[in-house]
Amino acid sequence: MRTHRFYINPDTELKHQFWLHDKAIIHQWRNVLRFQPGQQVILFDGVEVERLYNLDSLTDKEAKLTLITEFERQLPANDLYLCWSLLKKDKNDWILQKATELGVSHFIPIVSQRAIANNFDADRALKIVTEASEQSGRSDIPRVRSPLHLTALLDQFTDRPLIVAQQGAANSLPNQQSIGLLIGPEGGWSADELGLFKTRSLPHIGLGKFTLRAETAAIVAASKILCD
Numbered sequence: 001m002r003t004h005r006f007y008i009n010p011d012t013e014l015k016h017q018f019w020l021h022d023k024a025i026i027h028q029w030r031n032v033l034r035f036q037p038g039q040q041v042i043l044f045d046g047v048e049v050e051r052l053y054n055l056d057s058l059t060d061k062e063a064k065l066t067l068i069t070e071f072e073r074q075l076p077a078n079d080l081y082l083c084w085s086l087l088k089k090d091k092n093d094w095i096l097q098k099a100t101e102l103g104v105s106h107f108i109p110i111v112s113q114r115a116i117a118n119n120f121d122a123d124r125a126l127k128i129v130t131e132a133s134e135q136s137g138r139s140d141i142p143r144v145r146s147p148l149h150l151t152a153l154l155d156q157f158t159d160r161p162l163i164v165a166q167q168g169a170a171n172s173l174p175n176q177q178s179i180g181l182l183i184g185p186e187g188g189w190s191a192d193e194l195g196l197f198k199t200r201s202l203p204h205i206g207l208g209k210f211t212l213r214a215e216t217a218a219i220v221a222a223s224k225i226l227c228d
Contacts, residue, residue: 003052004033005042005134007141014049020063030058040068046133046141073139076103078226079178083108083153084218085115085185091215096125098219100132100142103226109147112193114185120147150193154200164197165221167207181205181225183218
């Protein structure tokens with residue numbers, strides 16, 4: 001049976017033996033997963049440690065845990081910033097989940113001229129990337145920023161390369177581990193936005209010859225950078 005992984009807020013010290021009082025996790029263990037004493041769980045704080053614990057006791061208010069062993073943390077090899085034009089709610093959720101599984105380290109939702117910019121819930125986004133990290137086995141939690149207007153992003157993003165994903169373009173990827181990836185909205189970038197990219201001489205990553213949905217383009221482009 002698969003050992004479940006759970007993210008624990010770094011404020012909780014994962015000691016050799018300790019009592020856990022996180023209400024949400026206790027509820028999940030006791031009422032959803034129906035855990036029993038003697039089961040094992042993996043706990044990670046997203047910052048420093050990932051450890052296997054034995055569940056010694058479990059009540060509706062607390063759990064007692066004892067360390068079994070410590071694991072080597074599994075972290076993305078690249079520091080990828082995924083900057084995508086906001087879409088409909090479920091499509092944003094899908095991008096957050098799948099890109100976390102791929103290894104994206106930072107999410108920056110973008111307000112562009114054709115973006116759907118009134119439906120981003122930062123708390124929901126953090127919950128999605130946390131659950132995706134738990135399920136995928138990665139030992140960190142991606143960072144999620146509040147939405148930025150495209151022009152503000154271009155002005156701020158000066159300390160690492162920024163690449164535009166574009167249908168039919170030839171790849172011109174910089175040989176760096178920390179980069180940003182720009183994904184356009186449904187319907188594509190506006191003429192003014194394409195002009196901005198040209199003025200700033202932004203490199204491109206190709207998306208093939210077929211037209212992709214925006215959420216598909218985000219995953220395809222991210223996988224080209226993270227999985228090659």
